Amino acid sequence: MATVKHKILVLSGKGGVGKSTFSAQLSYALAAMDFQVGLLDIDICGPSIPKMLGLEGQEIHQSNLGWSPVYVESNLGVMSIGFMLPNPDEAVIWRGPRKNGLIKQFLKDVYWGELDFLVIDAPPGTSDEHISIVQFLQATGIDGAIVVTTPQQVSLIDVRKEVSFCKKVGLKVLGVVENMSGLCQPLSEFRFMRTTETGEQKDMTEWILSYMKGKAPEMLDVVAYTEIFDSSAGGAGRMCSEMGIPFLGKVPLDPQLCQAAEEGRSCFSDEKCRVSAPALKMIIDKLLAQQMISRIEDGA
Amino acid sequence: MENGDYKDVPENANEHCPGTQSESAGKSDACKGCPNQEACATAPKGPDPDLVTIVERMATVKHKILVLSGKGGVGKSTFSAQLSYALAATDFQVGLLDIDICGPSIPKMLGLEGQEIHQSNLGWSPVYVESNLGVMSIGFMLPNPDEAVIWRGPRKNGLIKQFLKDVYWGELDFLVIDAPPGTSDEHISIVQFLQVTGIDGAIVVTTPQQVSLIDVRKEVSFCKKVGLKVLGVVENMSGLCQPLSEFRFMRTTETGEQKDMTEWILSYMKEKAPEMLDVAAYTEIFDSSAGGAGRMCSEMGIPFLGKVPLDPQLCKAAEEGRSCFSDEKCQVSAPALKMIIDKLLAQQMISRIEDGA
Numbered sequence: 192m193a194t195v196k197h198k199i200l201v202l203s204g205k206g207g208v209g210k211s212t213f214s215a216q217l218s219y220a221l222a223a224m225d226f227q228v229g230l231l232d233i234d235i236c237g238p239s240i241p242k243m244l245g246l247e248g249q250e251i252h253q254s255n256l257g258w259s260p261v262y263v264e265s266n267l268g269v270m271s272i273g274f275m276l277p278n279p280d281e282a283v284i285w286r287g288p289r290k291n292g293l294i295k296q297f298l299k300d301v302y303w304g305e306l307d308f309l310v311i312d313a314p315p316g317t318s319d320e321h322i323s324i325v326q327f328l329q330a331t332g333i334d335g336a337i338v339v340t341t342p343q344q345v346s347l348i349d350v351r352k353e354v355s356f357c358k359k360v361g362l363k364v365l366g367v368v369e370n371m372s373g374l375c376q377p378l379s380e381f382r383f384m385r386t387t388e389t390g391e392q393k394d395m396t397e398w399i400l401s402y403m404k405g406k407a408p409e410m411l412d413v414v415a416y417t418e419i420f421d422s423s424a425g426g427a428g429r430m431c432s433e434m435g436i437p438f439l440g441k442v443p444l445d446p447q448l449c450q451a452a453e454e455g456r457s458c459f460s461d462e463k464c465r466v467s468a469p470a471l472k473m474i475i476d477k478l479l480a481q482q483m484i485s486r487i488e489d490g491a
Numbered sequence: 492m493e494n495g496d497y498k499d500v501p502e503n504a505n506e507h508c509p510g511t512q513s514e515s516a517g518k519s520d521a522c523k524g525c526p527n528q529e530a531c532a533t534a535p536k537g538p539d540p541d542l543v544t545i546v547e548r549m550a551t552v553k554h555k556i557l558v559l560s561g562k563g564g565v566g567k568s569t570f571s572a573q574l575s576y577a578l579a580a581t582d583f584q585v586g587l588l589d590i591d592i593c594g595p596s597i598p599k600m601l602g603l604e605g606q607e608i609h610q611s612n613l614g615w616s617p618v619y620v621e622s623n624l625g626v627m628s629i630g631f632m633l634p635n636p637d638e639a640v641i642w643r644g645p646r647k648n649g650l651i652k653q654f655l656k657d658v659y660w661g662e663l664d665f666l667v668i669d670a671p672p673g674t675s676d677e678h679i680s681i682v683q684f685l686q687v688t689g690i691d692g693a694i695v696v697t698t699p700q701q702v703s704l705i706d707v708r709k710e711v712s713f714c715k716k717v718g719l720k721v722l723g724v725v726e727n728m729s730g731l732c733q734p735l736s737e738f739r740f741m742r743t744t745e746t747g748e749q750k751d752m753t754e755w756i757l758s759y760m761k762e763k764a765p766e767m768l769d770v771a772a773y774t775e776i777f778d779s780s781a782g783g784a785g786r787m788c789s790e791m792g793i794p795f796l797g798k799v800p801l802d803p804q805l806c807k808a809a810e811e812g813r814s815c816f817s818d819e820k821c822q823v824s825a826p827a828l829k830m831i832i833d834k835l836l837a838q839q840m841i842s843r844i845e846d847g848a
Contacts, residue, residue: 202689205594206563206672207698236673237562237706279705282674282713287644288501290675315563316593317639318647344810345568348636349594356639373777374731375741382774384732395770407764413756414749415738415772419731419803421810448776453701 192298192331195229195306198224199365200324200336202357204278206315209370209442210339212452213313213471215243217337220475222267228306229260232271232298233324234314235283235290241273245455249274257302264440270301287319294323315349317356334482335363337439341371342422352357354434365481366439368474369418369427371420374444375466378415419444435483440474442467501527512556536758542687545655548614549688552586552663554841556722557681557693559714561706566727566799567696570828571669572600574694576814577832579624583664586617588654589628591671591682592640592647598630599600602812614659627658644676651680651828672706680760682717692720694796698728699779704787711791715726723796725831726784731801732773732823735760776801794838797831799824 192198196220203210211234218230232240241247241261249261249275249419260268272293284292286391303309314320325333333422336357345441350367383399384392402412431438442448451458458464458471500508507521516522517532525531526837549555558574560567568591575587587694589597598618606618608631617625629640629650642650671677671758682690693714697707707724714721741749760767788795799805802824808815815821815828 205596207565208563211702236675237709239562239702239705242702242705259631280708280712282709282716284674284713284716286676286679304531314673317641318593319643319676322641322643341564343806345596345599348596348599351637352594352639355637356641359639359641374774378740383735383776384771384773385769392771399767399770402764402766407759407767409759410756410764412742413752414741414743415735416741417731417733417738417803419801419806421803421807444776445652446774446778448775449776450701453778464757 192309192328194304195309195331197307197319197482198309198328198331199331200311200313200333200335200362201320201339202313202353203315203339204317204351204353205340205346208315208339208346210315211239211243211312212448213337213339213368213370213442214310215240215452216448216458216471217475218244218267218269218308218310220459220472221308221310222264222459223459225266228267229303229306230267230269231301231309231311232269232273233294233297233311235272235285235293235320237314238271238273239405240269240312243452243455244269246274247279247455251275253368258300260301260303268303270297275423289427290319291323294320295327298327302468313321317352321356322360325362329361330473333362335365335366337478339368340427341420342369342418342426343420344424346420347424347427350427350430351434354436355444356411364436365478367427367431368439369441371416371444372422372426372441373416373420375414375416376446378413379411381415439477440470442470442474499824503527541652541656542684545652545684546688548655548658548660549666551661552666554664554839555666555668555685555688555690557668557669557670557690557719558696559693559710560672560696561674561708562697562703565672565696565698565703567672568596568600568669569805570696570725570727571667572695572809573602573666573805573815573828574832575624575626575665576815578622578652578665578667580814580816582623583661585624586660586663586666586667587624587626588666589626590651590654590656590668590677592629592650592677594671595628595630597626597628597669599810600812601626603631604636605811606664608632611659615657617658617660625660627654645770647676651677652684655684658765671696674709678713679717682719690719692722694722694725694835696725696727697784698725698777699775700777700785701781701826703777704781704784707784707787708791711793722835723794724784724788725796726798728777728801729779729783729798730773730775730777732771733771733803735770736768738772742770745770748816766782774790796834797827799827799831 201214222228244263252259260270262268340346382396443466447464448467458468505525509515522528558571579585601620609616617627697703739753785795800823804821805824815825
């Protein structure tokens with residue numbers, strides 16, 4: 192770890208909040224800024240990272256220097272148990288000690304080289320993997336943790352626990368990201384249904400689109416927004432001010448971002464992720480500014 | 492890559508440890524020099540005495556259903572909660588056991604936050620939502636709900652064992668067990684502890700995304716490995732369906748700002764396009780062009796129980812600890828959930844009449 196400048200842990204209390212999606216896009220963004228980036232996936236049971244970087248089916252090669260990360264780009268290397276499974280459908284049914292052993296190997300045996308950032312994607316919760324990664328890395332210094340959540344209360348409850356974990360183990364909370372903060376989509380990209388008297392759903396999309404063109408053309412370039420996950424309790428922003436931790440920002444639920452994750456693409460590589468890419472960029476810029484990291488300072 | 496950690500191999504054991512419960516524990520060649528050698532050689536082998544107690548407790552439980560997911564955040568606990576509500580509403584005696592130690596969502600979803608566990612001479616008493624729906628979770632045992640439960644595997648296993656050993660459930664038609672996501676300590680343990688008493692099977696919850704389906708395949712593989720029957724897969728968050736009038740509308744100005752046009756658009760619709768007011772807008776969100784869970788199920792030869800749409804009203808019911816069946820608000824999700832639960836019961840050939848209502 193002597194050749195790794197910054198280590199960032201990406202945590203979530205709750206599963207399925209977009210932690211791995213965020214880790215992947217953060218890594219893409221940092222690499223696009225010409226930083227040397229390593230992405231370490233310590234989710235042993237459900238390793239999502241290979242898919243999200245378009246690296247399914249890749250294998251780990253060994254050199255005399257150690258295990259070699261799988262490179263997406265020359266400055267973005269990835270390590271995950273996902274690369275070690277002969278059959279991706281097969282479950283990894285390991286108890287804690289064995290998982291800890293592999294995480295230790297990832298840190299001991301992988302040759303990362305000179306890295307500006309090591310992004311570590313953890314599984315949800317506060318158990319073996321989390322205790323272990325902190326224990327193993329604490330001596331070398333961890334910049335801190337980003338906690339990802341959704342606006343729902345069940346999610347925020349778990350964020351509080353995750354923040355409590357960080358405090359207990361002396362891990363700095365760099366900030367909280369609120370993901371799936373509402374769905375924002377051009378009205379013309381929806382399908383439209385009407386329920387008939389028999390209770391059936393009838394697809395009216397073609398009809399509605401022509402109807403709009405004819406009678407209400409102003410509606411065609413409007414964007415429809417809905418919350419989905421009720422944030423009337425104030426969401427993550429309010430929780431952060433209550434807890435005195437930085438709020439890094441919100442990312443809307445964007446089907447285009449979901450698709451980019453499925454296809455292993457960077458959301459910044461084209462113009463498709465119109466609502467999510469700008470939001471993610473603002474969050475990452477804020478993070479770097481907060482950590483006072485700039486290309487110039489780090490000797491680009 | 493070897494798999495299967497059922498043999499109780501301690502962390503500091505030698506490489507080819509036969510397992511602490513094996514006949515050759517402490518005595519095999521592989522045990523030479525292992526720090527546990529003497530303990531293993533002298534410790535009594537054979538069935539765990541706690542298992543005997545568990546069998547007794549579970550003797551009054553007719554059906555045990557595990558609710559699993561490969562991936563987190565797919566709606567497993569929401570489904571477990573609503574399944575429990577639905578079964579209780581059909582007058583079954585229901586127990587809901589939350590074995591997610593790090594992130595126990597169940598108390599909130601049943602409106603039981605802040606409740607405590609009471610003890611009687613019969614054992615720990617579940618917290619009752621209704622007289623026929625009792626709940627057990629570590630959530631009831633935390634003095635400070637914000638405080639993390641930072642336990643390694645063995646301690647989590649110990650508590651799960653206690654939930655099975657010490658809780659007095661009484662006569663139950665159903666014990667629904669809500670697991671955390673994944674395939675680790677909690678999952679291995681619950682199967683080990685309950686297998687003797689018989690588990691009906693597992694329901695696996697997923698969303699349509701490929702990253703989710705990958706993890707379902709792993710979860711199904713886990714079930715096969717441990718001999719757990721897969722009762723079926725539920726595809727949650729299958730698209731968002733909401734009346735158009737419940738959206739907000741924005742337009743991006745030339746400066747790149749988002750301007751809220753909701754009032755304007757609603758009046759505009761009333762005047763120019765009234766037909767649109769009673770239309771529902773639908774969008775997929777999670778791309779299911781790979782065929783979603785339905786296709787995966789037919790490929791894997793396992794039952795597909797059905798889809799539940801992403802319904803903000805269901806999310807709200809979960810937040811407020813309500814049954815989605817108790818009123819008419821969950822217009823899109825409640826019917827879908829009901830169909831899934833009916834299908835499950837029919838499949839398991841469980842009816843009120845047969846079970847001696």
